[in-house]
Amino acid sequence: MLYEAGQVPFLWGAPGIGKTSVVREWASERGLELVPVHLPTMEPFDLRGVPVPDHQRRVTVWLPPETFAPRDKSTVHFLDELNMAELPTLRAVFPLILEGRLGDVTIGGWRIAAGNPPSASTLANELPAPLVNRFCHLLCRADINHWFRWAHRVGIHNSVLTYLERNPDHLYAEPQRLDPTQHQVLTTPRSWHMVSDILHAAEKRQMPVTAIAPLIVGWLGRAIGVHFLASLQISVPTIDPWRALYEPDAPLPADPHQLYGLVKAVAQIVDPMNSEEMQKLEAFAQRLTDEFRIFLAQECAARGVHLPMLDELLDRWRRRRRP
Numbered sequence: 001m002l003y004e005a006g007q008v009p010f011l012w013g014a015p016g017i018g019k020t021s022v023v024r025e026w027a028s029e030r031g032l033e034l035v036p037v038h039l040p041t042m043e044p045f046d047l048r049g050v051p052v053p054d055h056q057r058r059v060t061v062w063l064p065p066e067t068f069a070p071r072d073k074s075t076v077h078f079l080d081e082l083n084m085a086e087l088p089t090l091r092a093v094f095p096l097i098l099e100g101r102l103g104d105v106t107i108g109g110w111r112i113a114a115g116n117p118p119s120a121s122t123l124a125n126e127l128p129a130p131l132v133n134r135f136c137h138l139l140c141r142a143d144i145n146h147w148f149r150w151a152h153r154v155g156i157h158n159s160v161l162t163y164l165e166r167n168p169d170h171l172y173a174e175p176q177r178l179d180p181t182q183h184q185v186l187t188t189p190r191s192w193h194m195v196s197d198i199l200h201a202a203e204k205r206q207m208p209v210t211a212i213a214p215l216i217v218g219w220l221g222r223a224i225g226v227h228f229l230a231s232l233q234i235s236v237p238t239i240d241p242w243r244a245l246y247e248p249d250a251p252l253p254a255d256p257h258q259l260y261g262l263v264k265a266v267a268q269i270v271d272p273m274n275s276e277e278m279q280k281l282e283a284f285a286q287r288l289t290d291e292f293r294i295f296l297a298q299e300c301a302a303r304g305v306h307l308p309m310l311d312e313l314l315d316r317w318r319r320r321r322r323p
Contacts, residue, residue, distance in 0.1 A: 002136055003110055008097055010082070011114040013140030016188025017172060019114045021150070022140070023078050032110075033075045037067055039085035044092035048103050064105045075109035083115040083124050090131060097134050142172040142189055148269065152242045157196040161240045163231050164192065165265070170224050185221035194219045195228070241265035245280050252287065263292050267299035272306070282309055 002009050011019050020036075027034040049064040068077070079093065095101050097111060113135060118124040144164065151161060164171055173187040185191075195216055202212045209232050217225035239262050243250045253259045270281050281300075285293050285307070294317050297310035 006110070007136055008111050008113060008134065010135035010137050011112065011140050012117055012137060013114070014142075014172070014186075014188070015116050016186060016190035017140060017142045018147070018150075018189050019140055020078070020080065023076070023112055023114070025150075027076045031073065033071055033073055035067060035071075035075050035077050035109075037077050037079050038081065039079055039089055039093065040081050042085070042089055044088050047089070047092045047096070049105070062103050062105055064102060064107070068102060068105070068107050070108060077107070077109060077111045079111060079113040081115055082113045083118075083127050085125075087125075087128075090128065094131060094134075097131070144168040144171050145269070145271075147171060147189055148242055149271075149274075151192075151196075152246055155196075155200075156193065157199040158240050158243065159199055159232055160192050160196045161242060163228055165241070166231075167227070170227075173221070173224055185218070187220050187224050191219045241269055245270065245277065245284055248283055248287075259292060260295070263288065263296050264299055267296055267303065267305070270300070270305060272304065278307060281305075282307055285310060 011023070013019050024034050046065060047068075049062045049068075051060045052063050053059075054061050077096075079097075082090075082093075085093070092102075095103075096107060097113070100107050100111070116124050118126060148161070148164075170187065171189060171192065198212055198215050198219075202209075209229065213225075213229055216229060219225070220228060239251070239253055239258070241262060244252065244262055245266050253262060266281070266284060270277050272278065285296055288296060290313075293310070293313060297307075297314035297317075300307065300310055301314060
């Protein structure tokens with residue numbers, strides 16, 4: 001809606017919760033080119049470009065920097081960490097936000113700004129009131145259900161998914177100190193993404209968990225890092241419900257007790273408003289025996305999740321049980 005109206009949003013959120021990833025995915029879905037603009041590293045002249053003489057007209061014209069040069073397709077300029085920029089840079093970027101221009105040069109495309117609130121970053125500054133009034137301010141937060149859907153799409157390591165399924169409050173945690181001589185470590189969705197990459201790399205090189213333990217603690221902090229490392233030592237196999245839902249060839253546990261828990265977990269995570277997930281749910285149900293299919297139907301109905309196949313099965317089962 002803001003894109004169609006030509007209005008500029010400002011995404012507020014703590015570091016590492018995925019603001020950049022959300023913007024990148026949004027632009028990709030619409031065929032737009034995302035151009036990151038890291039304002040804290042820029043000076044006013046970096047935005048304006050360079051003056052070049054136009055000898056024929058006997059005037060000086062400004063050539064925009066590569067960041068704002070015309071492109072073949074529609075662009076989105078992502079003004080990241082805007083409230084960490086110096087005041088002169090903010091003054092220079094004001095006409096870009098207000099009118100889509102830098103000096104006399106009109107800049108095409110759309111603009112999205114983002115930043116950390118001053119309470120979450122000591123480097124963040126209060127924005128001037130006239131600039132604040134030019135944005136539609138949106139608050140972003142780490143949501144475990146949305147993150148799980150994204151994590152499954154991008155291949156986050158199963159150990160991370162399993163751990164956060166059991167400890168959802170660890171997706172984002174307040175800063176921890178590794179030791180008194182080191183900086184605080186903030187556990188964020190970005191941290192878990194990095195840990196996932198480390199686990200994938202370690203598996204390729206057949207490295208033991210003990211070899212990568214310091215790296216995991218370095219990303220997650222000591223408290224959560226040690227807790228996560230302890231979970232990796234558990235030898236009991238677990239089946240990720242997201243994997244069971246999305247992958248038709250994912251193995252199902254032979255133990256009825258484990259399968260019971262898996263079916264219950266799948267019923268809890270499926271989003272009835274997501275048509276793709278509802279199709280996946282139907283495919284998952286087809287893999288179950290009648291006994292577990294009825295149990296899945298009961299669990300879904302309890303949440304208000306309705307699939308015609310499961311509703312019909314549950315209705316037949318109830319009729320058979322009537323005296």
